[in-house]
Amino acid sequence: MAEDLVRMERINKFFGRVQALDGVNFSLARQEIVGLLGDNGAGKSTLIKVLSGALQATSGDIFMRGQKVDMRSTSDAIALGIETIYQDSALVTQLSIARNLFLGREPIKGPPIFSRMDTLLMERVAGDLLKRVGIGKTIPASTPISSLSGGERQAVAIARAMHFDSELIILDEPTNNLGVAETHGVLQFVRNARDSGHSCIFIAHNIHHVFQVVDRIVVMRRGRVVADDIDPKTTSVADVENVITGDIAGVAH
């Protein structure tokens, strides 16, 4: 079996006396698309925040490419090739699309002390990326984020993950608040991601969206992983819904 890209072992997370994660084991192979499902409060977001460095686990280990890693911040996670796209996509609304795409990793030119951002390069690359996520025709890359719709903002966040070639892209409710065409674009992006060598963790409330794109479904309930090997090709949506709500114990497939 191929070496896992990510392996999380016995992850516990307490918020005060509330246990949000209870001995969670989770793994993800290279070029695998995993759907992470669960009701509100099941612990999906907490697990993802631990993996993206936004929260530290109370106990447990995380391995990237077989190496134990210690993630103290989101920049540690980004350096390891983990890119997270949140529900409220983390963009600076005052800045332009191009400036947001390259924030923290601006290409520069000119002599060292007086170096400046390579604005032309940034806007050209941003323009190409916007075309790939399907909003490039109407919106120039110099537009500030504040004048974009929710779906367009999501597309910008996705464009950023694509450009920086993160090995693992985590999409936390990426299709919320999106129109039909935009949702279609996001799902298409996830399908393409595997072909271009990325792994994805896809979190969504809409089970139908998940079924369309993932290789494997993991279900969480009350801080535990209750099923981690559901094949969307052989399982019905109704069965998965039952696992999520806890109507039947275990997985039948």
Add this chain to the structure above:
Amino acid sequence: MADAAPSPNELDQARAQKGSFLRNAIAAPEFGPFVLFVLELAVFYAINPAFLSVLNISNTLTFTVELGLIALAMTLLMTAGEFDLSVGSLFGFAPVLMWTLYNGGIMSLSVAFVVSLVVAALIGLVNGLFVTRLKIPSFLVTLGMLLVVRGTALFVTDGFPQRTWSAGGQWLANILVGDFYVGPFRVYASIFWFAAAAILLGYVLTQSKYGNWIQATGGNPVAARARGVDVNRVKVILFVLTAVMSAFAGVISSIRTSAANPNSGSGYELEVIAMVVIGGTALTGGRGTILGTVLGIFILRVMRNGIVLIGVPGLAYNIFIGAIILGMMALHSWLERRHQAGT
């Protein structure tokens, strides 16, 4: 007649183009301040032509650039979402420290100058660390620092001004505020320091990646941190920059006026913040403009000068300043809302 007239279609297009150009110009945050500045010049000149006399212009410029140095640094700090109330007290304290060290025979003037800037940098560092590490709002931190620094200046000097001139022809004084004449214009070297600082900081804010980080820090610190921008370091550096610029401005002013008064600079913090926000920089951070600040600096200083020249009692000055601030804030917020709605 019908031949010469352009078709209605062409007219519409021309009007639309002209409209969008105008709309873009009006939407720029510097547009309002620019119009106000031009208006100010026109009104004062119409009432009293001496307003644009060579003597008056060079007099107005002299002090304007000293206060302006602080406003330039404050623009970057406010773009990053913080502000500094201790700038006025540093403006008074730094020259007091420098002249005390020099007059006491402890060190040469240039070394004392460097020492006072370093002390200012440390004060800025403390401001920054209190704000970023202890998460105390900058209003409270810098208000406390204002009192500490002003109190120190008063205590050290017993409240008396320091002697500033025990040796003529200091090279440092010539570099900082040496004056010379260009034709009838009396020019102080400080205007070159101001121009250099405005160009450099404007370049940093709009062209460099640090400018991108500053705007992101003020606009959405959570997002900036998620992209690996060290938000705290950005803020600390800008607190240090603002403190050093205030000290620098204070030293320049004390050399020019041959006075180091521990009380000088009182109230400058609010005037400087007013200059910055009038120019279009957002008090809440995320958006800043050096060009706007330069306009804001001149709007307030020209107002102070012009009011006296046209015969309004100087005591009424604050009424006009307050009205300008309220008017410009209303304009900026209106533009902001219209911009947000027009998507």
